[in-house]
Amino acid sequence: MQQTLYDKLWNQHWVHSESAESNSMALIYIDRHLVHEVTSPQAFESLKLAGRKPWRLSSILAVADHNVPTTDRSHGIHDPISRLQVDTLDQNCDELGITEFKMNDLRQGIVHVIGPEQGATLPGMTVVCGDSHTSTHGAFGCLAFGIGTSEVEHVLATQCLLMKKSKVMNIAVEGELGFGVTAKDVALAIIGRIGTAGGTGYAIEFSGSAIRALSMEGRMTLCNMAIEAGARAGMVSVDEITIDYIKGRPFAPQGDLWDKAVAYWRTLRSDDDAIFDREIILDAAQIKPQVTWGTSPEMVTTIDGVVPDPAAENDEVKRHDMQQALKYMGLMANTPIQQIKLDKVFIGSCTNSRIEDLRAAANVIKGKHVAATIKLALVVPGSGLVKKQAEEEGLDRIFRAAGFEWREPGCSMCLAMNDDRLEAGERCASTSNRNFEGRQGPGGRTHLVSPAMAAAAAIAGHFVDVRKINN
């Protein structure tokens, strides 16, 4: 029987089924449990109240990322509610002996950036976290998905989760991506095609020559946004690019174990004749830089496009949603995307805050300056180590010289749980993953783009086609 990568990962972790039915709930073993401060306190509290202990401490890696300030941290967190949440994580980890990168540790950062960076995410693992963007880790040939707080407690207590097997969708992107077109544009183009519920009930495998050509960081960006297409998990099979990325990282195996691991990892790909429940093929050459115009990631068009007209939509519910989105976004139908003026620019988030993202943005702004109409342009590296590397490469100087603020690592303005946010009515070009109402601050208006597109928009003050500027 030919198997998909998902089938292989499922079978490798299957412990028990609740009944003999083929689609029964099954107990699945979890190899890596990532923990952050927002979705864990209630789980630790219930665990304690029930008199239980974590099943396997070595599977857990914790970090605070959502609430941490991106400005000077030497005096701690000034918001008492945010501080309590971070302190609670610190206390829980200290008490139970869980490995945690604390706020002032150089290795601190966004949980989905530090897992791979540390080699704590390895091929063939099941990886969970109380965070929907856990799909990111599927880039390594993992089964990785977000869970709720009750499930965080379940994994702490049992090292397993009760779950149903998903259907599997193969999205093949074939050919070569054009100049200036990135993994972010591929992700948004896919969501535009299948919709934010297109992947509901599925795990998505991304395949095809354009995906094979992506770096690990590009693959992480793509898998990160699988959840925005409705799929709990996204994944890419293992190849030399995967293996090269992992080698030498702190948590990665070494010596004989490395060789043994690599031999196994090379089997982590869908068999040639594996059957998928749904297959979609995209032509890489047709994908252009993408910009969202509405309040859902599926409300997306290309940089040479216009804001769509609800009057042209036949479906009544959709038309109503489009009208509501345009009202919230303060946009008129048929406005060319390149005429949309911006107030703020955010480069960061678990989608786009890695070194290659920062290099791509720096490359666009080098020697230029942020437009006078831009109130704030922010770069928030994904981790302390990304920040350090960027500084070693001189990227911070390029950003600062161009008028960007260079900040400390964290989730920051992706969801504005710390002080970084949009004010009501402000419009932002953002490299994050969600453009929901109020996501970046109440009344804030978010347009999702790639790092290069965000950088180009910061310089121009409005969206521009990154393919047509110099460099």
Add this chain to the structure above:
Amino acid sequence: MEKFHALTGLVAPLDRANVDTDAIIPKQFLKSIKRSGFGQNLFDEWRYLEHGEPGMDPAQRRLNPDFVLNQPRFQGAQILLARANFGCGSSREHAPWSLQDYGFRVIIAPSFADIFFNNCFKIGLLPVILEAGTIDRLFEEVRSTTGYRLAVDLQQQTVVTPSNAVYKFEVDSFRKHCLLNGLDEIGLTLQHAEKIRQFELKRKAEQPWLFA
């Protein structure tokens, strides 16, 4: 977990597709380290006229009269009628917590986002999937009938309207069993502790690098 058997309750309609978890419970309220008290901030941005922050007294805030849950006829609703892809976005269990804390016991929609759907079962909030055509009909009925109530029976897997139209829904047999009996899933899983230990030993022997 709260048990769920059957309920006949007042229905409130939320006529919007893709209602995301940021809309259900905005991020500033996720800073709480407690599991309760989220109901007063359910749909906060839509429900109140000005922006809300943790610690505000809801009695002192101005309600948005246009928001459906603020209309007098929907006070005390226990069933939320919703549109496609309800609960999309983040994995925050605060979303089902806030719906439950507000007083909802059942959400009926043509489809749900996966993580939200799963989270609901963990706390005893029942998500019911009915066909889009049926949902359209229910929206029409709830709009035209004040005091519109539906009877939801988990044992029978039925939703029954005031005019006795009966709609069957699917639910996984294990989840149904847990919900009917209010079972602690962790306790159930720990009944298989020996199996998990055996699995772990085998895995450690085959892939020792995972246990370093």
